[in-house]
Amino acid sequence: MGFSTFSDIYDIEVPACPWGWAQQHLYYQYHDNFEYTAPYLEKMLQSDETEALQGWGLLSTMCHLVGHLTQDQLFKQLMEVNKQEAWIAAAQVFEANIDKHTRDGMCINGMTHILELELGMPKVISEIEDAFDPKNMVIILEMTLPNYTSKKPALMKTAGV
Secondary structure (H helix, E strand, O other): OOHHHHHHHHOOOOOOOOHHHHHHHHHOOOOOOHHHHHHHHHHHHHOOOHHHHHHHHHHHHHHHHOOOOOHHHHHHHHHHHOOHHHHHHHHHHHHHOHHHOOOOOHHHHHHHHHHHOOOOOHHHHHHHHHHHOHHHHHHHHHHHOHHHHHHOHHHHHHOOO
16 A cells, blocks of 8 residues: 555544554555654554554554664653553564574563563563563574574573473
8 A cells, every 4th residue: 555545544533444454554554654654653543542552553563673763752652641552562572582582682671671560460570471481582582692502502401492
């Protein structure tokens, strides 16, 4: 869908199509066309629709991971909206991308920050639990410290791998 057609659909007060469709389109734009994506992220954030908040949480967290938003900006917005759907989406992005950000620690920092906030949202915490499973932590160690883990097979066995 071209920018013009997308704008015609989503620039009205009540969008003509579901926000889930917008999320699919914006997913392919956020990295290289953030200036185009940002106003629609704001519209999604202002919406009270579950689908919009999920899409906003996913896309905004991905924007953070590529450097368009700082962690402070992302978490300020998450705290302001403070909806479970947005927090779950952010946690899912951090968990899904943990292997791509082992050196900069963005995903581990993001998940740790969510846990430190003690949101009182068990579903958000359950999204993060898998990332800290011992099997996953060994994979992260292997990627971060390949020389160390390859010389220590006993470490890998104790982690259940």
